[in-house]
Amino acid sequence: MTTKGTVLVIDDDPDFSEVVRIALQSDGFRVLTAADGEQGLALMREQKPDLVFLDIIMVVPTEGVYVSEVMAADPELRDVPLVIVSSIIDSPYAAQFPQDRYLHTKMFLNKPVSIPKLLEIANKYAVAC
Amino acid sequence: MEEQLSFHTELIERIDWLLRLRWLAVAGTLAAILAAYVLFPGVLPIGPMVAIVAAIAFYNLLFLLYARVLHEARVDRWQRTLSFASVQIVLDLLALAALLHFSGGVENPCAMFFVLHVIIASILLPRGMSFAVAGFASSLFAALALLEYSGLIPHYPLPGLTGLGLQQQLPYLLVNILAVVVALFAAVYMASSISGQLRARESEVVKSSKAAAARSRELEAVTSRLRRIDEERTRFMMLVSHEQRAPLNTIYSVLDLATGGYAPPEKSQEMLLRAKQRVTEMLNLINELLMLAKAREEEFKEEETELTQLADILQDVVRLMRVEAESKDLFLGVDIAPDVPPVWVNPDRIKLVWTNLLSNAIKYTEPGGIIVASLSANEGFVRGSVRDTGIGIAPEDQPNIFSDFFRARNARQMSAIGTGIGLSLVKRIIENAGGRIWLRSELGKGSEFVFELPRGA
Numbered sequence: 172m173t174t175k176g177t178v179l180v181i182d183d184d185p186d187f188s189e190v191v192r193i194a195l196q197s198d199g200f201r202v203l204t205a206a207d208g209e210q211g212l213a214l215m216r217e218q219k220p221d222l223v224f225l226d227i228i229m230v231v232p233t234e235g236v237y238v239s240e241v242m243a244a245d246p247e248l249r250d251v252p253l254v255i256v257s258s259i260i261d262s263p264y265a266a267q268f269p270q271d272r273y274l275h276t277k278m279f280l281n282k283p284v285s286i287p288k289l290l291e292i293a294n295k296y297a298v299a300c
Numbered sequence: 301m302e303e304q305l306s307f308h309t310e311l312i313e314r315i316d317w318l319l320r321l322r323w324l325a326v327a328g329t330l331a332a333i334l335a336a337y338v339l340f341p342g343v344l345p346i347g348p349m350v351a352i353v354a355a356i357a358f359y360n361l362l363f364l365l366y367a368r369v370l371h372e373a374r375v376d377r378w379q380r381t382l383s384f385a386s387v388q389i390v391l392d393l394l395a396l397a398a399l400l401h402f403s404g405g406v407e408n409p410c411a412m413f414f415v416l417h418v419i420i421a422s423i424l425l426p427r428g429m430s431f432a433v434a435g436f437a438s439s440l441f442a443a444l445a446l447l448e449y450s451g452l453i454p455h456y457p458l459p460g461l462t463g464l465g466l467q468q469q470l471p472y473l474l475v476n477i478l479a480v481v482v483a484l485f486a487a488v489y490m491a492s493s494i495s496g497q498l499r500a501r502e503s504e505v506v507k508s509s510k511a512a513a514a515r516s517r518e519l520e521a522v523t524s525r526l527r528r529i530d531e532e533r534t535r536f537m538m539l540v541s542h543e544q545r546a547p548l549n550t551i552y553s554v555l556d557l558a559t560g561g562y563a564p565p566e567k568s569q570e571m572l573l574r575a576k577q578r579v580t581e582m583l584n585l586i587n588e589l590l591m592l593a594k595a596r597e598e599e600f601k602e603e604e605t606e607l608t609q610l611a612d613i614l615q616d617v618v619r620l621m622r623v624e625a626e627s628k629d630l631f632l633g634v635d636i637a638p639d640v641p642p643v644w645v646n647p648d649r650i651k652l653v654w655t656n657l658l659s660n661a662i663k664y665t666e667p668g669g670i671i672v673a674s675l676s677a678n679e680g681f682v683r684g685s686v687r688d689t690g691i692g693i694a695p696e697d698q699p700n701i702f703s704d705f706f707r708a709r710n711a712r713q714m715s716a717i718g719t720g721i722g723l724s725l726v727k728r729i730i731e732n733a734g735g736r737i738w739l740r741s742e743l744g745k746g747s748e749f750v751f752e753l754p755r756g757a
Binding site for chain 2: 183194262263
């Protein structure tokens, strides 16, 4: 018997977050959404999600990079699977994306991401046995 | 000044040439004296002649040293260099006269060497000085001839070479002097004309090469300015593409959700409506981009303007926006002062200014708030403003508020949808019309955007 876990979506586009919420909820997941990095980190500490989908370019172009680094440095958050979903590659901010260090992430998905792909990832990481 | 500078450089070079040439003259004269001594022994007074040649060699050595000092001084002492050249020419003439005196005076055909000296003077010196040198050379030759004729100085005959006693025949002497004088002045006239032309041409070349250098610097500046504009354009295109990709990504996900059956139909329907809203926003963005491009284009040409009453446009815009404001429970007031003069603007653009400022005020003011658009005039300007009791703009965001695609943090939080182009467009329109725009804002209290346009009448 498997239980579907909690997924946190951090993205400044509320429509995108809503699409992901509807798709994952329809598949049985509990979904939380945050519109910026600080809100996302607060929710993480409070709700202990099983998986985080994280956008990079928010109000600050590399806000997501900051979130991933805070997560990596925090023993409580370090083990939460993190998947980056962003369009920073080929964007005007690409140069600000760190090339010189390992980012604390399971996967990097380039937007747009297909719904089946997101469901597949959620079913892989956010499922408690 | 510039011409004198190039003449000065030229003079220094020619003095060097003269110093080298003089060594040649010393060698040649010595050889000639030696030949005369061998071929006609006992005729020439060798002692004084060798002494004169030695004197020439000695002063040439001194001049050589002095020339080096002048070079190293590296100061443009034009007058000093000119005197230096003149002294050399005068000494050369005196030496030639002395040599002639000891070798037969007027009987010696070497008198024609005077011509060489005035040519050298014409090459080195300005024209007036060259004629003075010709005068001096003429006087020397005439003096030599007449003094020997009168017996005031001895005549050294050249037995076996001429022996005709020409120095005693006055008509011959006068004709000879006249011929030498004419030859000297004609030589100066011709040589200095040619060297004058050469100097003029040289200074033209200097001038035109300076002009060419200035032109190439100008071109370089233009090129680097174009490069900067091109870079800015590339950056802008990337920003535009990025701003359009964001909603497209979301629309893609919505369509994926709806067409793939990943959501219940009523949820899909709701998201499709949101996607439709995003498409509308994108169309607005593209329209604003087109207007922005147009506004940029118009910065370079005369805009089609007419004498316009800003009040009429404001009232039209307010009429259109009142429904939207009231649906959000906002009070929208208009305060138009009497007798506001018209301004020279493009009415469509000004309509865009009012629409943008008012729709921002409506968008970023919480229900129950107040928005007031006002219009007044002072001596030079017509002043328009839109004031609201909205969320305000943080001080750190205020400097960027008119930049392309910039949206304040609290604006993004309040409404995810917005292009960040509206205010940039408004600023361009106002500035194209010769006006200026600024804001007063306090976070959480409200904002006021104020613009001024020059009075039309």
